[in-house]
Amino acid sequence: METPVESLTFEAALKELETIVARLESGETPLQDAIDLYERGNVLRARCADRLDAAQARIEAIRIDAEGRATTTPFAAA
Template sequence: MDADPAIDELSFEQALRELETIVGRLESGDTPLADAIALYERGNLLRQRCSDRLDAAQARIEAIRLDQEGRPTGTAPFDAQ
């Protein structure tokens, strides 16, 4: 695992791909226990990285609400629907 890139250097897409690979390895049941524990720990960190990146993206796309005079009054979550 030491050869793996630092999690904080991964893009969302890279972290998600690695997380999917880890889940597949863990679900196979063929991974020795010590390796499975290490994979689980890295997977948990990757999950957190993906969650943090999604939260940051959501914050960036919040719409600013304006009052009748055009002054900002707050923010509203972006509605992707």
């Protein structure tokens, strides 16, 4: 039984997504299994994106300026 995606940590979701991508790239997965894997992978991708967005929001919330004051300067991902 698969673990519900919403209960996975970012790291666990990313690891499972990487496994799915490797299986799909192998070209050895039967069509129906590939479709099921793709659907699960899409949900995992969304979960990872949501977790990254939440982390970005937390970073923005705790930025400190040169005088030690908290600021909410937007986080610029490089």
